[in-house]
Amino acid sequence: MSQLSMSQLSMSKLITILLAFCAVIGSAVSAAAQSSDVVIDITQRPYLKTDVLVMPLDILSGGQTAARGGDLIGAVILGDLDLSGLIRTGISTDTPDSFQFEYLIEGRVEGPLLDEATSGEEAPLTVSLELMTYPDRQILLSKRYRPLAGQQRVTAHHFANLVLDMVAGGKGICMTRVVFSRGAGDRRDLYVVDYDGEGLLRVTANRTLNLCPSWSPDNSEITFTSYHGGQQGLYSLDTGTGKVRKILALGGLNYGADWRSDGKELLVSLSQGGDPEIYRVGTDGSIIKRLTVWPSIEISPSWAPGGGELVFTSDRTGTPQLYIIDKDGSGRRRLTFEGQYNDSGTWSPRGDQLAYATRIENLTRLVLIKPTGEDRRIVTGPRWGNCEDPSWAPDGRHLVFTSDRSGVFKLYVYDVVEESFRQLTFGDDPDITPAWSN
Amino acid sequence: MELQHKRVTVLALILMAGLLVLVSGCGNKPAVDTAPTMPDDMNTTETLTPPVVQEPKVVDDGNVIDPKTMDPQDYGVEDVFFAFDQYGLDEVSMGVLARNARILKDVGALVLISGHCDERGTVEYNLALGEKRARAVRDYLASLGVPQGRMLITSYGENKPFSVGHTDQAWAQNRRAHFERP
Numbered sequence: 001m002s003q004l005s006m007s008q009l010s011m012s013k014l015i016t017i018l019l020a021f022c023a024v025i026g027s028a029v030s031a032a033a034q035s036s037d038v039v040i041d042i043t044q045r046p047y048l049k050t051d052v053l054v055m056p057l058d059i060l061s062g063g064q065t066a067a068r069g070g071d072l073i074g075a076v077i078l079g080d081l082d083l084s085g086l087i088r089t090g091i092s093t094d095t096p097d098s099f100q101f102e103y104l105i106e107g108r109v110e111g112p113l114l115d116e117a118t119s120g121e122e123a124p125l126t127v128s129l130e131l132m133t134y135p136d137r138q139i140l141l142s143k144r145y146r147p148l149a150g151q152q153r154v155t156a157h158h159f160a161n162l163v164l165d166m167v168a169g170g171k172g173i174c175m176t177r178v179v180f181s182r183g184a185g186d187r188r189d190l191y192v193v194d195y196d197g198e199g200l201l202r203v204t205a206n207r208t209l210n211l212c213p214s215w216s217p218d219n220s221e222i223t224f225t226s227y228h229g230g231q232q233g234l235y236s237l238d239t240g241t242g243k244v245r246k247i248l249a250l251g252g253l254n255y256g257a258d259w260r261s262d263g264k265e266l267l268v269s270l271s272q273g274g275d276p277e278i279y280r281v282g283t284d285g286s287i288i289k290r291l292t293v294w295p296s297i298e299i300s301p302s303w304a305p306g307g308g309e310l311v312f313t314s315d316r317t318g319t320p321q322l323y324i325i326d327k328d329g330s331g332r333r334r335l336t337f338e339g340q341y342n343d344s345g346t347w348s349p350r351g352d353q354l355a356y357a358t359r360i361e362n363l364t365r366l367v368l369i370k371p372t373g374e375d376r377r378i379v380t381g382p383r384w385g386n387c388e389d390p391s392w393a394p395d396g397r398h399l400v401f402t403s404d405r406s407g408v409f410k411l412y413v414y415d416v417v418e419e420s421f422r423q424l425t426f427g428d429d430p431d432i433t434p435a436w437s438n
Numbered sequence: 439m440e441l442q443h444k445r446v447t448v449l450a451l452i453l454m455a456g457l458l459v460l461v462s463g464c465g466n467k468p469a470v471d472t473a474p475t476m477p478d479d480m481n482t483t484e485t486l487t488p489p490v491v492q493e494p495k496v497v498d499d500g501n502v503i504d505p506k507t508m509d510p511q512d513y514g515v516e517d518v519f520f521a522f523d524q525y526g527l528d529e530v531s532m533g534v535l536a537r538n539a540r541i542l543k544d545v546g547a548l549v550l551i552s553g554h555c556d557e558r559g560t561v562e563y564n565l566a567l568g569e570k571r572a573r574a575v576r577d578y579l580a581s582l583g584v585p586q587g588r589m590l591i592t593s594y595g596e597n598k599p600f601s602v603g604h605t606d607q608a609w610a611q612n613r614r615a616h617f618e619r620p
Contacts, residue, residue: 184602188597209594209597211597212561227592230550230590230592230618230620231590231592232592232593252569252591253566253593269562269566271566271569275566275570276566297563297566297567297570299565300560300562300563313563320563341559343560343562357560364558364559388560388561389561389562432561
């Protein structure tokens with residue numbers, strides 16, 4: 001769905017409910033909410049949420065197994081709707097007055113059929129889920145799933161995504177995942193985790209460093225930098241088969257891959273014996289165009305949505321700063337002027353802002369800025385320690401980044417609208433260079 | 439006592455060099471760079487002055503150094519260190535590299551010079567900075583006569599720290615160019 005139709009949908013939705021109630025969460029924004037009723041945009045504050053009543057799933061048959069499955073699916077749907085930032089959920093009509101439910105989700109779970117249950121193999125549940133208007137119960141969405149135990153989460157994510165599309169007109173991120181590099185010492189492996197922190201999975205095991213992953217637009221590949229014989233190369237993991245292919249290993253640095261949204265090209269930094277420069281390469285590793293010819297470090301490229309421009313880091317002035325150029329390398333303009341150390345610029349999929357990392361008083365902090373260089377906003381305060389490597393979710397509203405506030409780098413998610421944080425990964429090993437899937 | 443120690447070292451070095459020339463002469467490796475007749479007088483005289491700080495550790499009964507099985511540290515090559523956010527070589531580093539150059543020329547080994555950074559700064563920029571460090575070391579060694587073709591470079595940035603602490607001391611340990619067997 002295009003950005004335009006998405007925002008139109010959201011706008012009409014929001015206008016209809018604007019005067020009905022004010023569902024602002026968080027005291028910091030409630031004052032501003034009352035003053036603004038002209039411009040409405042879900043990525044701008046104030047913001048309103050749609051109230052959805054989510055009833056516990058009815059267990060029709062299947063006993064404990066079905067009950068556990070039903071509980072899990074219900075809980076995941078609730079979690080997804082809450083995490084979206086677009087919906088406020090209630091599980092009972094007995095809620096505070098500020099709730100005005102517009103939608104209702106109901107579901108039923110049935111145990112395995114008799115012949116399935118006696119076959120000895122694991123048998124699927126039958127799950128029926130419905131979204132309807134409230135209170136008049138017009139069915140908007142009716143889905144039937146047959147998940148095995150390991151598929152119950154994805155079933156819930158799938159349905160929640162459909163609900164978000166229909167109710168909030170937002171691009172649901174319930175099916176998305178984050179890939180990142182975890183480990184210490186001589187090896188770091190790539191791991192994938194669901195956007196809600198569940199389903200952690202290691203995807204490399206080659207006893208070396210694996211870094212800086214990037215998803216292809218259809219999520220069928222994860223392109224990353226690895227070392228072979230001590231030398232960097234750019235490799236790509238087929239997320240369906242698990243097979244890894246080499247894209248490039250030109251000597252020197254081969255890193256910072258960023259897929260263009262049409263899936264035909266990547267941006268990458270290659271040093272080839274000199275300082276690293278920005279290149280456009282084909283998915284087969286063929287060099288399409290060298291974009292920078294500067295006697296300095298040029299790294300961390302990131303496409304603007306649509307691929308007309310890109311942002312990257314250069315230390316041509318003596319300190320790393322962000323620059324924007326056109327896709328053919330022309331039209332250079334400097335984006336950052338504040339700070340002596342700026343890197344890791346990444347363009348929001350909505351195109352309206354970029355996130356990057358800046359050094360302030362010996363700490364690396366997360367910053368948002370408009371492509372014009374205006375509206376620079378520091379996101380993480382000193383208590384967040386060092387914050388690095390932001391990567392946007394496809395909704396343009398959530399960001400994943402690393403912070404060492406706990407003493408070791410872990411992943412955190414930031415909601416740029418609510419200005420709220422949640423921790424995504426846990427454990428003792430450092431987690432770095434996350435990338436959110438599409 | 440110490441003088442004697444030094445003499446042994448000198449002897450060992452000369453023996454090693456001789457053996458290596460012999461070995462490389464017999465084998466199929468080009469002997470150009472281990473030949474004692476260096477065109478550069480400075481280097482020749484320096485080779486005769488023994489490196490006193492670091493003696494080659496593994497010399498089994500006066501036997502050869504095998505760079506294919508031994509790490510550069512084991513035959514006396516030392517790492518060099520850098521200032522915060524810098525890749526320039528200071529006098530101490532240049533001194534270390536002068537010794538490294540002599541050893542590398544004698545041994546004729548293929549080495550991988552890896553650049554490392556402390557944990558401050560971004561992963562991406564540190565990878566680039568680490569490579570600049572490795573390249574600065576390689577270029578200086580090349581200027582001292584170590585054949586460029588025998589030195590590979592790479593960068594691990596902040597990803598392979600030698601010290602895992604978060605102190606100034608740990609950081610100083612991690613800002614280095616390290617010599618590895620490729």
